[in-house]
Amino acid sequence: MSTIIIYASSNGNTKAVAEYIASKTGGKAVDVAAAASEDLNSYDTIVIGGRVWAGKLPKDLVEFVGKNKSVIDSKKSAFYVCCMYNEEKGQKQCDKLASEMGIAKHTFFNKGKKLVQNDTSSIDAFIASL
Template sequence: MSAVIIYASTTGNTAAVAEYMANRLGCEAVPVKDAGSVDLGQLELVVFGTRVHAGSPSKDIEEYIGSHSGDLAGKRTALFLCGMIKGKNGEDQLEKISSDLGIPTSAYFIKGKRVVKESASEIDAFLEALKG
């Protein structure tokens, strides 16, 4: 499957998850600031990753998705968030952000660097669902 992970990371948590996913999917992880050169045309799957701060995703990710909506039409897209909110509040945050961005396939990871090191099974489960 041809794919790309496009992400915005402030503290390295989202970058760690993006790099892990790219390794597992055999694709590239690209910081959103460098994603202008990504050719979305031939890709089957585009995964976006962003940190959450004060209940909002990265403005860069929002702007990228908005400005590439035509290129993304008809493609499989997915979203993952890295944040600190647990439980129902985290689920609500994920639901709101994924709805606002128009990407219903999504997952929320708490403390991304630690998830990669200690419990990558959460990420692997998300990736398996994307492959399906």
């Protein structure tokens, strides 16, 4: 099983989570800016991760998913966001963004860098669901 995690991060939280998922799955974490040169067909699982600003995902990530939707849909796929909202508000925001991206399996993480350093249980649960 091979996994690629394509992420868009501004301050490193989404990137840290992507790199952690890569380390645990033996996969590869790739910034969306470098993802165009990847052959998505060569992976079994595609994870998309984005940071949230003003309720939105980075435009380049949305465009990447739009362009590659058919191959993403043909694989096991999952989506996560790194954000500051939590509980119900975080879930609602994440549900909305996942629905816009058209990826069913989704979750959100607060303070991704801290989670990777101190408590990976929520990320581990996401990995186990892939």
